[in-house]
Amino acid sequence: MQNDICLTRSVARALLAGTAFMALAVPALAAEVAPAEAAAPESASPESGGLSEIVVTATKRETNLQKTPISISVMDSKALTERHAQSLLDLGDGAIPGLRVATFEARQSALTIGIRGIVPLDANQPAREQGVGVYIDGVYLGRQQGLNAALMDIERIEVLKGPQGTLFGRNTEGGALSIVTKGPSGEFGFRGTAGIGNYGAYNADAHLDLPEFHNFSLKVDGVVQYRDPTVKNPLPGQTGWNYYDRRGVKATLRWQPSTDFTADYSYDNGYDANSPFYSQLVNYNPLNKPAGAIAPLPPIVVVGDKRMDVADIGVPQQPSVDKTFGHTLHLNWKVAPEVELRSITAYREVSVEQWDNSGGAHRVPVYAPNGNFSRYSLAGLWQHQFSQEFQAVGSTGNLDYVAGLYYFNEKASDDASTPSSNQWNADGTGYTILDPTPTIRGHRSIDRASTAWSKSYAAYGQLTYTPDLMGGITHLTVGGRYTHDNKHGELTTVNNAPTDFTFREKNDRFDPMVTLAVDATQDINLYAKFATGYRAGGASSRSLTYRSFGPEKVKSYEIGAKTELFDHMLRLNLAGYIMDRTGSQIDFSLVTPQPNGSTRNTLETINAPGTTKIRGVEAEATLSPMQGLTLNAAYAYTYTKIPPTLNPFSGVVQPVFIVFTPRNTASGAVDYSVPVGGVTARLHLDANYAQATQTFDQFAMKADSSFIVNGRLSLADISLANDSSKLTVSVWSRNLFNEAHIYRRDPSNQATLGDYANYNEPRTYGLEASIRF
Template sequence: MKNEASTSHFGKKALALAVASAFVAASGLTSVAAQAQEQAAADIETVTVTARKKVETIQDIPGVVNVLSRKQLRANGTGDAESLALNTPGVVYSETYAGASSPRITIRGVGDDDFNPNGSASAAIHVNGVYQGTNGLLNGQYFDIDRVEVLKGPQGTLYGRNATAGAVNILSKRPGFEFGGYIDLDIGNYGTYRGEGAVDLPVSETFLVRVAGMYESSDGFYEHLGTGPLTGFSYTPGVIAAQEEVAAQGDWGGADRQSARITAEWEASADTLVSARLTVGKDDSELAIPDVSADNWAEYAKSDAFFLNPQDPALVEFANALDNDPFTVYSNVLPKLDSDQHALHLQVDHDFVSGMTGTILLGYEALDREYETSDNMPIAMADYGFENDFSQFTVEARLAGDLADNIGWLVGAFMLKDDIDFGTNLRFLNSGLWQTDVRTDYQQERDSFGLFASSDWTPVDWFTLETGIRYSSDEVTFKGQTKNLDPYGVYGTPPKFFPAGEVYIGVPIDPNAPLLFDESLDDSEFTWKVSSIFTPAKQWRLYATVSTGYKAGGFDGSTILTPQEALPIDSETLVAYELGAKYRSDDGLLSAEVNLFNYDFEDYQSTAKLMVAGASTNVRANVADATIQGAELAFTLSPIEGLDIRAGGSFISSEIDNFQGEDATIEGNDLPFSPDTSWNLAVVYATPISEQFTLRTQLDASNTGEHYQTIDNNDLVDGYTVTNARIALEAEDWEVALWVRNLADKDYNVGYFPTTGLTPDTFLKGAPRTFGVNFMMNF
């Protein structure tokens, strides 16, 4: 039992958390009917979320905020960030060769086509309030989640740099006041085992500790066939080393990751709470191997295969061995991840006598990662090696209070310092492209600073005006070198097979003269936001917002082959306009929302073929202006007791304007990762079968429309729908469930890279049908 003193600050925090959790349920993202049963007198207007760094109801936020509970994420999703897209319309999840260890999150067509560690995503990811400078940090902390808040639209005021798409706040569970915890176990096909759990260890009435952990392993759903018919192949026998045999591995692509977190909360005084979190993670997972199917090899062979002769006897034998099963793969590389991650967060909250509140939040993140990836040919045509050493330190300080009963304010400052040492090897060793190994080593340092303020004024009960402003600055240095290692001494030799004749296509770097680069960037921007909220009736909120967003400038982290490719990229900015309406019935059985938005981009950042300083190069740069218009619809309905229906849809039209590169046909193209339509649907029915047990069934589907992954629009990813099902027997403290993901065994792509004449089209596949059993127990 807690004494009166211990209930002061911890009690207020616990109450706020309980109220927030209740509102998540009432908002329609969990069962409204169940909430009504548990709280017959529930007042849905008083419960809160913390999406905008203050206590407020989700109804009073002038924009779309999707709140996802841990139970919802695990019911139809996965143990990683893909579950965000499965539950949120307008969010696209995609992968690169690094797989789930470096996901790309796109919101409303605003995302990022760069997976290098020095590139910043457009959707600002925060874990327990701490900004994550690279998405490579995300999945190592994606466990023991209390809830996830997805804010859509630019968040340039409170979240600052790199929030042009929105912000994603991942909040882990806090320690409890009494001993207890949970165990959550999954066992599935493909040798899948996933365990997650936590235990609360209250040391005293004023010092609470929570220990949480996660372990995941699987065999993978690929069948690795080795180098197969291309064992011994050499592009130039006697000069280029023959391909060594890599034995067939059988099952491949399995997960092998572990994470742990210790959370401690200390009530230093009745008005001061100190929270600390230490997170460690290790990921030794096997990475995806792209497949060459018989069909796409046939397309490649009848095209101008610039660097390989499809009639070569070894390649003919290889073609005859191919099938159209996307999960039977040949490879000369066994791509694996070796990743270690550490995070330390410290937060101090204080309530002043004047009613003002203060928060100081410090965060340290570190990621040490190496991985190899393979092209889809089982010879060393275009294999890649990556080494990432990333660290960052952040500080955020905020003060908030009220000037009067109807005026609230918040001011704050933010500082980030990150250091990135990374290297890449491009191994074009056994092809007619370069026949060499190109090594680039980079060093990037960034100092970022921000000042922000926001206020809200409610002159009458039915109207609120909100304003915000932020100043952000970035200073970045970027230096390194690229070497042409030329292991075979064939630099300058024309390829022996090339449809245009003996034309030399070589690395523009002499083996005896490395390319050195040393550049810097000094960038700053003001962003602002103005919004108004009208309340014509208790059930309705109408809002209008005008805001700006800012994605900081930086540098291209791909292999630097020319001095022009090392030049700085300017910041990307946009102006966003939004109109919306929210409705929630008095009984909480129906809620609905509609949002209309228009984005105008300037200096849009992307990778394209450009003329930079008089030279033609393929580089990430400011390539265009762009526009996005769209609408989002969502509703939740509980028509009868125990039945919950939730659905949402996103409709987007995007266009590249005023393209600045060489290919004028790009003007008018779609933006990457901006499907015209996407939608989510979930139907959940819970029925009591006795006084002790409830049977809960769920059927859900998530659709991602066809879209492109680059502004060239030559890499169309077909639309797909993933359907999941789950049935659970629930008791008060435990449940057992059977689950199926990708129920229809849909063949779909989470990444696609079209041929450039070097290799056939490359596809990264989504998981096939998986199924298993889940056991969860609270204690």
């Protein structure tokens, strides 16, 4: 690990030095090679102060956001930069109200992503699936693990809300999150950023575009992101909590022998070392049990309702490490004006080594004289996937069409163990560290080990018909997707004993979609949509018997309006929806001490009876009343209700809940730029609010509401050696007011000790410099 940190710092220094060198030495060369004009700011508004067009690819073709009859939120590269969003987890502050992003448990190595109340609690097992599909350049990412890798040169992130079962397929019942990166331009260009921040943070990225040579263009991207822990570990030499060390590289080679054919091959490689958020004890004996009926509180354990800076108990902990890489080949052939053929071929791998000692003395097993404690959760996951998609996209007469074939093949394996890392002294005033041997792979007592295989085949099509009637103001879209899923798996180890539990599931599924859109005026577009989607079934590898469960299925009815008013100065988009879901996958967990002094988290997943109701309203507004000023506001209301479900551990039918889904969320932002003495001054402020919500399916207890403010102040377009080189200097802050809230609260330990919880990140801030030429 020390070698990795040294390598990271060396890469960071190289990027920093390279950025500075290129700023001084290359502008003249750049002017000779490609004397192009400086790039315009992202999402620039026209001089009239009106709003510029936003292009999306939600329908597998480039369309105007306002003409696309889907509820979509878009965050471009400029917006990501203004918020200092370096990974998907940074969007968990509520930047897009309908999108929910949270860690699984306290771990940054797996992200829970939800839209419109479709938010899985535990989808990080090999045989579990997500409810929202995550795509990068059209390639589906099959696992939650690895999703918190550093973002590299993003053009935009499209959040498609509601079932996307027709064009995007299985596991998109809540929607899809589509990440689009910037490809080669064929012209020489360089962009670089370097920055420092509190908690020892530094970041750097570099993006080099090379000129086209014999129809080939090459673009290379590199990124480094580092930050020390925000909660210190008292045990010398051990990693604290909420630390990260990310780096990645991507290279894209484009071959374009004619205007009708393009081939893009890209390779990306990411490394993400991280540690979990700290799980601290926030109350003691909340059930007011009599003395002797609850474990005594050791004198050195701190109970508090404030976010800790230093943990009360030092524990062994090393960073978890996520590694990702992938190969992708995009082929586009414009066969004729009416048809374009496409192919997307991709192979990807994810590997995770998890080292999570987030709870210290705040989780079971609780205090006992000379007893063991501090549950060190060790796990590994290894996944590889191959996907192939063929598309035909085009228009003929009054018809726009998309048709496609899709194949997906995945293998994923995991194992886990949970030894205790510490031992109490007899009086509870101190502790010792146990023999580390049980943390070494090959010496662990394995709680579980499993492997799952999944194959999926699909054929889909979608037609949009625009009749000449009434001037072509109506558009009828119909589509459907047939999917065949074939999944199976085996649970080979339970509590360190070999087992032969298996599951197999085959599903054939057809997901239709019908949309009627009407152009009420040139700038007011109305639509009504019906769509279905599903989340595949599977089995819980945390179950003692590899209990299987069926798929979730959802029907959605949506109406919406997309408008641009006051000469394109105001954009107002509204949507209302009703979703009925059957077979809701509900997680019930039970943490129990084991004879060897460790603990086991057993999780069973049940398909809830009846119909889960999800209802919501969404609104987004963008106003540009004058040149240089843009105001944004968004709101989402989400109502959810699941029928009571049988708890397999207690045998009692009980209320259950959808996690990480606030009833009300809202966000707002202001961006203002003004010329000052030959440069441009820019101000960005955003504020994000979310009501409290449950963090476990089986517990009614909620975490806290949140209100997060982020800001950035920049001096941009500072000329360097010549007008082709521009410098931007910025100061930024996330969580500007250092607001503290509990985003995850666990009451499962109430009867023996108290609630433990995870707080959000403290205020972070820094200084950045960016150049481009």
